[in-house]
Amino acid sequence: MPVVSRKGKAMPESPIRKLAPFAEKAVREGKHIYHLNIGQPDIKTPTEAMEAVRNHKLEVLAYSHSAGFESFRDKLAGYYAKHDITISSDDILVTTGGSEALIFTMGSITDPGDEIIVPEPFYANYYSFSTQSTITVVPVISKIEDDFALPPIKNFEKLITPKTKAILICNPGNPTGYLYSKDEIKQLAALAIKHDVFLISDEVYREFVYDGSEHYSILQETELDDHAIVVDSVSKRYSMCGARIGCLVSKNKSVMETAMKFAQARLSPPTFAQIASEAALEAPDSYYTDTIDKYKERRNTLVQELRQIPGVKVAMPKGAFYCIAQLPVSNADHFAKWLLDDFDVDKQTVMVAPASGFYSSANVGLNQVRIAYVLNRRDLKKAVHILKLGLEKYTLQESTVTTQSTLLT
Amino acid sequence: MPVVSRKGKAMPESPIRKLAPFAEKAVREGKHIYHLNIGQPDIKTPTEAMEAVRNHKLEVLAYSHSAGFESFRDKLAGYYAKHDITISSDDILVTTGGSEALIFTMGSITDPGDEIIVPEPFYANYYSFSTQSTITVVPVISKIEDDFALPPIKNFEKLITPKTKAILICNPGNPTGYLYSKDEIKQLAALAIKHDVFLISDEVYREFVYDGSEHYSILQETELDDHAIVVDSVSKRYSMCGARIGCLVSKNKSVMETAMKFAQARLSPPTFAQIASEAALEAPDSYYTDTIDKYKERRNTLVQELRQIPGVKVAMPKGAFYCIAQLPVSNADHFAKWLLDDFDVDKQTVMVAPASGFYSSANVGLNQVRIAYVLNRRDLKKAVHILKLGLEKYTLQESTVTTQSTLLT
Numbered sequence: 001m002p003v004v005s006r007k008g009k010a011m012p013e014s015p016i017r018k019l020a021p022f023a024e025k026a027v028r029e030g031k032h033i034y035h036l037n038i039g040q041p042d043i044k045t046p047t048e049a050m051e052a053v054r055n056h057k058l059e060v061l062a063y064s065h066s067a068g069f070e071s072f073r074d075k076l077a078g079y080y081a082k083h084d085i086t087i088s089s090d091d092i093l094v095t096t097g098g099s100e101a102l103i104f105t106m107g108s109i110t111d112p113g114d115e116i117i118v119p120e121p122f123y124a125n126y127y128s129f130s131t132q133s134t135i136t137v138v139p140v141i142s143k144i145e146d147d148f149a150l151p152p153i154k155n156f157e158k159l160i161t162p163k164t165k166a167i168l169i170c171n172p173g174n175p176t177g178y179l180y181s182k183d184e185i186k187q188l189a190a191l192a193i194k195h196d197v198f199l200i201s202d203e204v205y206r207e208f209v210y211d212g213s214e215h216y217s218i219l220q221e222t223e224l225d226d227h228a229i230v231v232d233s234v235s236k237r238y239s240m241c242g243a244r245i246g247c248l249v250s251k252n253k254s255v256m257e258t259a260m261k262f263a264q265a266r267l268s269p270p271t272f273a274q275i276a277s278e279a280a281l282e283a284p285d286s287y288y289t290d291t292i293d294k295y296k297e298r299r300n301t302l303v304q305e306l307r308q309i310p311g312v313k314v315a316m317p318k319g320a321f322y323c324i325a326q327l328p329v330s331n332a333d334h335f336a337k338w339l340l341d342d343f344d345v346d347k348q349t350v351m352v353a354p355a356s357g358f359y360s361s362a363n364v365g366l367n368q369v370r371i372a373y374v375l376n377r378r379d380l381k382k383a384v385h386i387l388k389l390g391l392e393k394y395t396l397q398e399s400t401v402t403t404q405s406t407l408l409t
Numbered sequence: 410m411p412v413v414s415r416k417g418k419a420m421p422e423s424p425i426r427k428l429a430p431f432a433e434k435a436v437r438e439g440k441h442i443y444h445l446n447i448g449q450p451d452i453k454t455p456t457e458a459m460e461a462v463r464n465h466k467l468e469v470l471a472y473s474h475s476a477g478f479e480s481f482r483d484k485l486a487g488y489y490a491k492h493d494i495t496i497s498s499d500d501i502l503v504t505t506g507g508s509e510a511l512i513f514t515m516g517s518i519t520d521p522g523d524e525i526i527v528p529e530p531f532y533a534n535y536y537s538f539s540t541q542s543t544i545t546v547v548p549v550i551s552k553i554e555d556d557f558a559l560p561p562i563k564n565f566e567k568l569i570t571p572k573t574k575a576i577l578i579c580n581p582g583n584p585t586g587y588l589y590s591k592d593e594i595k596q597l598a599a600l601a602i603k604h605d606v607f608l609i610s611d612e613v614y615r616e617f618v619y620d621g622s623e624h625y626s627i628l629q630e631t632e633l634d635d636h637a638i639v640v641d642s643v644s645k646r647y648s649m650c651g652a653r654i655g656c657l658v659s660k661n662k663s664v665m666e667t668a669m670k671f672a673q674a675r676l677s678p679p680t681f682a683q684i685a686s687e688a689a690l691e692a693p694d695s696y697y698t699d700t701i702d703k704y705k706e707r708r709n710t711l712v713q714e715l716r717q718i719p720g721v722k723v724a725m726p727k728g729a730f731y732c733i734a735q736l737p738v739s740n741a742d743h744f745a746k747w748l749l750d751d752f753d754v755d756k757q758t759v760m761v762a763p764a765s766g767f768y769s770s771a772n773v774g775l776n777q778v779r780i781a782y783v784l785n786r787r788d789l790k791k792a793v794h795i796l797k798l799g800l801e802k803y804t805l806q807e808s809t810v811t812t813q814s815t816l817l818t
Contacts (some may be wrong), residue, residue, distance in 0.1 A: 001635040001661070002574070002607050006515045008667035017475065017673055036471075040555055045470045051682060054463055061454045061651040061685065066426070082591075096505050096653065107418045112521040112543055126672035134543070147735040165411070196411050226410040242470040242680030244505065252410070258417035265537035270652030272462060276470065349810040385462055409509035 004069050010131050014356020015124045025353055031344050034383035036371045037336075037353040039174065039322065043239040043294065045280070046287050047100075052279030064271050066263040068247070072278040076247060079281055083206065085219045086154055090240075091251050091255070093259050096269045098204050098233030098246035099125065105166075105229050105248060108258040109198055115163045117156055120143035121324060121365055123174045123202065125132045138164070144326055144368070147315040148176035150184040153191055166229075167191070168199035172215070173322055175370035176319020176356040177299075177357050179209055184215040185265040189221045189228075199224060204233040204246070207288050210296045213318055225251040235298040236321075238280040238292075243273035295321050298373040298380055305384040306371075309391060317344045319381020324355055324365075328395055332356065332369050335394055343390050349384045350390070419540050424766020425534045430466050431749040432760055433773030440753050443792035445780045447763040448583065448731065448744075452648040452703065454689070455696050461688030462681055473680050477503020477656070477673040481687040485656060488690055492615065494628040500660050502668050505678045507655035508534065514575075514638050514657060515542040517667040518607055523610075524572045526565055530557070530733060530767035530774055532583045532611065539704075543570020547573070548769045553735055553777070555615070556583035556724040558594040561601055573665050575607035575638075576600070583615045584733055584767050584779035588618055591625040598637075599629045607664075613655070614640040614729040616697050619705045622727055634660040645730075647689040648700075652682035679789060704730050705790055707782040714793040715780075718800060730782050731762055733774075739805055741765065741778050744803055757800070761790045 023033055056342045067073065073089035081085050091299045095101040102125075110116065112134040117389055118126055120139040123325040137152050142148045156167060167188060180188075192199040201218040220226045233246035248259055299317055306314045311328030329335045333354040343349055355368035373380060424583055427449055432442055476482065482498035489496050506509040511534075521527065521543040529548040539546045549564050551557045565576060576597060581588040589597075601608040611628040618624050627637040642655035657668055708726055715723045720737030738744045742763040752758055764777035782789060 002518070002605050002661075004667045005520045005574075006516050006524075007520055008670070011667065011670035013670060014475075014673040035711070037492075040471055042469065044468050046568050049470070050467065052673055054465060056459070056463060058459065059453050061450055061458070061649045063650045066423075096679070097675065103675075107420075107541055108413050109411070111414045111416055114414075124467065125674045125676075128670070165414075186420060198411050215466075216588065241472045242677065244677065244679040254410075254413050258413040258420065260418070261420035261422060261537070262541060264423040265420070265534045265541065266506065267511075267534075268651065268653065270505070270679040270682050271651040272685070273679050276681070340469045 001181060007131055007134055012128055012131065012357065016353045019336060019340060019351065022337055026340045026349060029040060030347055033340070034348065034350045034375060034379060034386065036375070036383055037351040039236065039374060040241055041236065041239040041321070041374045042290055042376065046283035047238045048239060048282045049238060049276040049280040055197045056219055056272070056275060061271055064268040064274060066268050067260060067360060068269055068277060069274050072274055073222070075278060075281045080219070081219065081247070084200045085217055087219065087249060087251065088189065090342060091249055091256065093248045093256060093263055094274065095246045095248055095263070095268045096266070097244040098231050098235065099129070100241060100270060101231040101246045101248040102126070102129050102202070104259040104262045105133070105200055106130065106135065106232065107257050107262050110135045110165045110226050113163060114165045115161065116162060116168050117159050118164045118168045119151060121175050121355055122361060123170050124357045127360055138187065141364060144174070144315050148173065148178040152182055153187045156191060159401045161198065162193050163353065164195070166198050166200050168200040170202040172209060173318025174205065174320050175322045175355065176220065177320050177323045179213055179215065179318035180390050185216050185218060185221065189218065189224045193223065193241070197227070199227050199230055200229045200231065202231045204231065204236055204312045207237055207292060208295060208396065209265055209319040210292070211298065211318065215319070219249065225253070234277045234280060238283065239250050240276060240280065243276055244270060245273045245277040295373065298375070298377055299323070301377045302371065302384065304375045306382060309384070309388045311391070321374060322370055324368050325371055326368050327391060329367055329391070329398060336369060338394060339390050345389050348382070352384050352387070360407070416540055417544055421533070421536055421540065421766065424479055425695055425762045428745060428749060428760065431587060431746055435749045435758060439756055441757045442749070442758070443759045443784065443788060443795065444541055445784070445792055448645065448758040448781045448783060450645065450648040450730070450783045451568050451649055451785065452649045452700055453467070455692035457691045458647060458649060458685040458689040462685050465681070465684060467497045470680055473677040473683060473760060474675050475679050477670060477685050478687060483612050484690045488619055489628070489658070491817050492624070495662065496624055496628065496658060500630040500658055500665065502657045502665060502672055503678045503683065504651040504655045504657055504672070505675070506536070507611065507640050507644065510537050510642070510655045510657040511611070512639065513668045513671045514609055515539065515544065517642070517664050519544045519574045519766045522572065524570065525575045525577050526573060526679055527577045528560060529769060530584055530764055531578055535577060546769050550577065550587070550770060550773060553722060553724050555731060557582065557587040557733065559589055559596065564595045565600060569604050573604070573606050573638045575609050577609040577611070577727060579611040581618060581728025583614065583729050584731045584764065586728035586732045588622055588726065590625065594625050594630065598627065598633045602632065604723060606636070607638055608640045609640065610638050611640045613640065613645055615728060616646055616701060618703070618705060619708065619729040620727065624728070628658065636661070642815065643689060649685065652685055653679060654682045655685040704782065707784070710786045711780065711782045711793065712788050714790060715740065718797045718802070722802070732780050732782070733777050735777050736800060738776055738800070738807065746818065747803060748799050752802065754795045754798055757791070757795055759795050761796070777796045
């Protein structure tokens with residue numbers, strides 16, 4: 001039988017989805033699961049987007065331009081202008097999700113064996129896309145004690161080699177919820193220019209910042225025009241994860257011309273989804289503010305509740321809708337599976353994403369989980385309560401098992 | 410300034426789209442262009458598909474399962490059953506277009522430097538996706554004199570090396586219009602089994618077969634279960650190119666598990682497009698038969714008209730909606746550009762795709778063009794008439810230029 005590729009074997013399973021079989025089993029057993037594991041918002045998609053698709057007048061569902069609708073790209077330039085980002089529609093390539101923007105970016109700037117430096121914990125699929133591109137992720141550990149702030153810039157610098165093609169950040173961060181400050185962005189920008197490497201910023205959570213903080217985009221650093229590549233998406237902004245529309249933004253003409261060749265090869269981004277995404281830009285400002293207010297309340301509820309659980313440590317997220325929680329367990333992978341498989345409170349349980357999948361360094365973050373606060377507050381409270389009871393029971397068992405195994409050795 | 414990747418530089422421009430700037434200029438100059446260059450059908454998308462999207466009741470446009478809607482995959486299994494292909498929904502992975510199915514296939518079975526053998530001329534993006542995957546396309550030339558039939562199997566066999574991971578065919582063929590016979594498929598199947606390489610078949614034009622011929626899928630070869638990978642798409646079948654929905658089909662569990670990891674990384678295929686694609690399967694049989702009848706008429710018209718032009722040779726297509734025409738010119742790239750730039754008949758001209766981009770061998774097919782018959786018969790006739798007048802004028806000029814340069818040397 002012919003065999004699969006080495007890189008195919010090396011592709012990781014999604015840390016968010018790998019517990020799915022256990023969740024399916026739990027559901028079959030009649031359990032209700034509170035999903036704290038996935039970033040699928042429950043917020044309604046803007047009416048403007050949904051209506052635009054309902055009202056479509058197409059008779060032939062044709063290819064669009066490979067770079068996306070021109071009208072959509074023009075309006076996107078207007079959207080960025082509102083965020084103090086000055087770009088033209090030529091600097092924008094519409095992609096099939098932020099995922100494809102990342103794949104095109106890696107394809108355009110790296111060859112097999114090249115390296116990309118990424119502060120970790122990071123969005124797990126950065127590792128998947130790197131594996132797919134046969135390049136290496138070089139991690140720089142950021143710490144829960146520092147709220148996952150930017151590690152000292154010298155920690156990045158000492159990892160730069162001739163193979164380093166880019167530094168990749170997610171701002172605000174999935175899974176950390178950390179928002180890089182203007183000063184931190186300027187430090188990264190200076191480093192990218194000094195060593196002539198690209199700075200890629202995944203800014204799909206741009207709007208999701210709290211407590212009066214302001215998001216500072218790498219595209220606002222004018223000196224970085226040749227080095228900056230932004231990955232963006234409508235998925236979280238408009239609760240349109242199923243659209244699969246994102247974009248790649250850069251003022252580097254060679255990058256855009258190269259990415260365009262990848263875009264031409266796959267023909268075009270999906271047409272209906274572009275109709276929806278273009279219309280979503282017409283959503284009133286209140287759509288954003290209402291959404292952000294909701295997430296802020298949820299964040300506050302979540303962190304407050306989590307901090308009342310003995311032994312749980314959690315960094316206060318400044319943005320996005322995730323946090324990393326450190327639990328009083330030795331192996332969060334095992335705990336997450338146990339919650340689905342062996343635990344329930346009145347037939348209810350919770351699903352969390354073990355953080356190990358967000359680290360590429362071995363044996364880091366083993367006692368951490370990522371929690372997405374995409375549930376309403378009442379459900380969030382219930383879910384954390386169940387988590388608390390789960391932790392009590394599990395840690396009791398774990399200490400018994402540990403004691404037993406200690407006795408056995 | 411940081412530079413783009415070697416593979417990014419090596420990515421070809423689309424042979425179908427690279428003349429776009431000249432076409433845009435022609436349009437600005439007030440010319441009407443008959444597009445014989447692109448495979449964008451003018452046929453209406455099934456009402457069932459368009460209505461399903463108009464009637465959508467979604468409030469949150471959520472991710473779907475990474476493998477696609479379960480209901481859609483179940484119905485797809487039913488669709489294949491109608492074509493005497495016995496597979497289960499687990500053998501199907503819904504992808505973002507046939508393009509993504511190809512990318513997942515290459516990712517799942519090849520590593521950098523590996524080789525794939527492809528009869529040429531072939532769909533130009535096979536070369537793009539191979540470049541993207543840093544693998545090598547090894548071509549086997551098929552000839553217009555043979556109507557682009559399968560070259561002798563020994564021509565494939567002598568190219569097989571330890572690096573060969575697959576043989577890739579398109580059946581019926583874009584750009585050749587050739588339909589492989591059951592016997593030809595069996596020869597390829599035997600070769601794949603003998604050398605334990607995959608046989609990938611791009612069957613997106615499955616329904617488009619004429620003159621009572623029957624399409625024979627590699628999935629009908631039961632001995633090939635471990636070796637067969639089919640790439641499919643709704644784009645041409647339902648005139649839904651803008652949906653960007655395709656699928657990868659294989660009974661090889663390792664391949665499917667590996668492809669699933671690529672699918673999870675990019676999260677999900679587009680939701681609206683899946684709604685449309687699932688509904689398209691409800692289109693009545695008359696949708697197919699009407700469409701095929703229309704294409705058959707167009708093919709007949711096109712080939713008949715083309716054969717009346719002195720010096721033009723064309724293979725009668727048995728399927729798909731393309732043909733390769735050999736023209737009495739030395740450089741079809743130049744001629745195609747000239748048609749847009751320097752020629753018109755009452756402000757009308759035609760656009761064709763130079764066939765050079767469909768060959769990876771150097772200096773082959775230079776006098777050939779690919780013609781897509783996706784226009785109505787009246788427009789097709791007009792377009793071929795303009796092509797004829799263009800050829801007369803161009804060949805006259807060309808012979809003058811040749812004579813002059815002969816005189817000068």
